[in-house]
Amino acid sequence: MSFKRALASILMVYLAASSFSLSLAKDAAPLADDPVMEQRLIAISEEMRCLVCQNESLAGSRSDLANDLRRxxxxLIQEGKTDEQIRSFMVERYGDFVLYRPPVKPITWFLWVGPFIILLAGIVGLLVYLRRRNQSIPSATLSDEDNRRIDALLKTAASNSRESAHD
Known part of the structure; x- marks a missing residue:
């Protein structure tokens, strides 16, 4: 009986805590008060990479750093900066990696060419591995006696299959 009472108490505490947390939940706040400013903020932040997630845009990420960067x-928009000035500020502060499409320049060549270099290195490594593996397997040459035995076995198998087919 006391087990049921304890379980009921735990359940009541859980329900009270979850209803309290639901009452604190808020709707998503708009990114900016002005709809034009909000659209501009979204357009700029979609061109930038979240430095924490790295696979999401700044607009889509919900990490704390992304929230700070959007803020x-x-x-900067409220200060009257142009989109290009904002991008320059972000690149100056966080590097070209913050942009989804970093500019092609000597510092970013590896970002543009790196995946192809890695792919090429993988293909070369695979070819070297396969060539070494093939060279390490000894090639067996059959003697004339082995060839005669194989021919005899093949003739026996062929005649047995013909006999089975006639039955």
Missing amino acids: EIRN
């Missing part, structure tokens, strides 16, 4: 972009 920083919002402040």
Whole structure:
């Protein structure tokens, strides 16, 4: 009986805690008060990479750093900075990696060419491995006696299959 009472108490505490947390939930706040500013903020942040997630845009990420960077972009928009000035500020602060399409220049060549170099290295490595593996397997040459035995076995198998087919 006490087990049921304890279980009921735990369940009541859980329900109370979850209903309290639901009451604190809020709708997503708009990124900016002005709809034009919000559209501009979204357009700029979609061109930038979240430095934490690295696979999401700044607009789509919900990490704390992404929230801070969007807040920083919002402040720069409110200060009257152009989109290019904002991009330059972000690149100056976080490097070209913050852009989804970093410019092609000597510092970013590896970002553009790196995946192809890695692919090429993988293919070369695979070819070297296969060539070494093939060379390490000894090739067996059959003697004339072995060839005669194989021919005899093949003739026996062929005649047995013909006999089975007639039955």
